[in-house]
Amino acid sequence: MRAERAALRAGNYLISLASRRLPAKIRPDRYQEWAAELPAILHDPSAGPAPVRVVRMLAFAADTLRGTALAPETYRGAHRGAPARDTAGKSIRWLGTGLLLLGALLGCVLLLLAYEGWIIYHLTTGPALSFSGPFVLINLVVVAASSIPRWASPAWRWYAMSNVVVGAGLSIRAIASSSGWGHPLLFAIISCCGDAISVACLGMAVVQALRHTSRLGAPPSSLTGR
């Protein structure tokens, strides 16, 4: 439900931006109209699975913003089909903004992939305390943050815990190999156990994420009676 609220907030924000471009007299009216459509789209069972509905709802809000940005005078009732002034310039600006947002999204995906690649590289090249120590600490912070009610997210908590376990296993192995204490095989087994527990935690993260998505798909009773 948290993701649903966040998506609704994002949609409401876009719609508030759209209505700000309109004359003050009709602004609240239009805002109310568009804001009422957002939950209707989000809980429309014919619109596909929950993630698709979220995308549709945000697309609705973003396109409404585009509509008011390109022809705000239409809503005053004065515009009767003539092209809006400087439409080409506005279209170019919108295209530029869209490309920038797309670039930022691709950048985030690449960053995430690089991060995962970096973890895998360290897992395959052998234990190094300089990597596993900060890795464990950062993920412990994420586990702690995901326990705060405001940011509570079981999927993130399990994901961070999987990283903590794998990092702890690597740290133990790194300490043992650098000090020469104990049999290396024992610590290799401990590290492998850590990897196995980490995979189990990752599985739990996926299960939690799927459960969350299915909860997002269920329409609240207040909207099913319409």
Add this chain to the structure above:
Amino acid sequence: MTAPLERVFRVFLDDPAALRYGYDLMKAAGLPSGTLYPLLARLQARGLVASAWETPHQDGERPRRYYQLTGEGIEVARLELAQLSARRRRGPVRRVRAAPADAP
């Protein structure tokens, strides 16, 4: 008449008595909101479409605005669509050029 306007008229004329929400119109006409709402505003300004707020059925439910063609709107929509289909039946006007041998 533009293609979006034609689609909106067709959706309205499918059942002129039906009350249509913006999102329902979007789905039925296959138009994005940024195209549909300015179009509805223009039609409303011309008096072809009327809108009103529905009464929420339950507490906490947001009222939604619905749209409907006015009497004049129904007439204009039918006329415009009839003219459009007549133009389409006639097809595009072709210019026939005389063959070089026939030319003086």
